[in-house]
Amino acid sequence: MSEVNEEKKVYSLDFNYLYGKPVCQARFKQHCEDFVVEEKLGxxxxxxxxxxxxxxxxxxxxxxxxxxxxxxxxxxxxxxxxxxxxxxxxxxxxxxxxxxxxxxxxxxxxxxxxxxxxxxxxxxxxxxxxxxxLEGNYFNITLREVSDKPALQLVLDKVQQGVPNYFGNQRFGYNGHNVNAAVQLFNGRRVKDRFKRGMYLSAARSYLFNRVISERIKDNLESTAMLGDCVQFVANRSFFPLPDLSTQTLQRLTDREVCLTAPLWGKGELTSTDQAQQYELACLQEFADLQQGLAKEGLKQERRPLLLIPDAFSYKWLDDETVSIAFYLPSGCYATSIIRELVEINV
Incomplete structure (x- = not known):
């Protein structure tokens, strides 16, 4: 039986930058040794x-x-x-x-x-x-043929304060192919391969997460708490909605005892409440098919930090066109989230 040829939607992967779109260009992964990763089990x-x-x-x-x-x-x-x-x-x-x-x-x-x-x-x-x-990964990344050292230097000093905790665009496929595949799955298409099925579900869930972050950056809310924002303890990853915006509550955010989060969609009610819940629902109102499909598949409502703050961040200029960058990220976070804020990659 031939498959129904459904019209495919183009899912924009043009997520907002926290520090503005990079004006500097560089080459990334020219050699395997330019991208060094070391696991930490913990x-x-x-x-x-x-x-x-x-x-x-x-x-x-x-x-x-x-x-x-x-x-x-x-x-x-x-x-x-x-x-x-x-x-x-x-x-x-x-x-x-x-x-x-x-x-x-x-x-x-x-x-x-x-x-x-x-x-x-x-x-x-x-x-x-x-x-x-594993607990996380150490990275040592070399960028070559840097087009504008002063411009990159400025952003290198900024990203240490945090970058959007985006899932990498490779997760979504070309023009959001994997998200479209998830929609077809939700509409009844049979996918026997468990790996592909999981990849499509993950793509849909990750896309909704990225969209919320992108909107908060556009509205200058990436570091500003709203009433009912769901925050996560940095130490143990448990989360809860903010019952108030008192000075004491906001100080916990400043001290990085807790961090703001965005939703990983699943069944049930959002764990955010009040103003924050209404904001998240508004951000995702055009993606009701993804929300309903993920809930039907039985995924749980979860949260993920909105910003990614690299640990042990350092960099060293090897010459005026080459820089080596080192940092540590928790498991499940992407080094490309940092690189995309720094430079536009030449391939």
Missing amino acids: FELTGEGEHVCLWIKKIGENTDYLARQLAKFAGIMAKNVSYAGLKDRQAETYQWFSLYIPGKVTPDFSQFEAEGVTILKVIRHNKKLRTGC
Whole structure:
């Protein structure tokens, strides 16, 4: 049976910039070594158990492909190899993989060979490393052929105060293809592939989140609390709506004890209230199909910080056209959110 040819909507990915659209251009990821990522698990591995954990340096290699190669070498099924996070292929990455090898002698991974791959450490653990279990990532990014050093210097000094916590545009596909695919899914299109189904749902949810942030930036509300704004404790990620805008409440925001959030859409009522809830509903009123579809799929109403504040931020000019930038981000946050505020990328 042929599929119905539905008219596709173009979902604008032109989200607002916090510091204005960059006037400086640069080259990004000219070499794998220009984008270095190192995972931080946030917990110690036990040294014993049924899972063999590998600390691996890889350059120019796909995470999932490497996982399959490790499974083949160890003589186990591919589903028994996991990792805490997908990493860019065009990068130099340091990340953990875990292999389920119960009751067996640990394979001699010094014999494993793959171009651009070095196994740095082998240690057993009592649990599988699941996607998202890491605490965060350290980044070291080199921008080359910088067109305007003074302009970039100004923004480098600003982004340390925070950038929009956008999901990267790659999540949405060209012209929002993945969001359109989500709409088709909500309208009854069958998607058997669980990965694709999850990708489409994530794209729709992320798009609504980005739209709220973009509107708040346009209205100069990215750092200004409204009555009923849902804030999140920085320490433990639990959230609650602001019952008032007292001096004491606002001081907690200034001190970064709590932070403003935007909705990750799901079933049920928004967790924001009063003025903030009305604002968020108004921002998303033209996307009722996405809201209804996500709720029907059973996703929960959740929240995510509105701004992303990088930790341990530093930079060093290697010459007048090359700068190296280092920072740490919590799990689930994107280095591209910082880069997009700094420069317009030349490819």
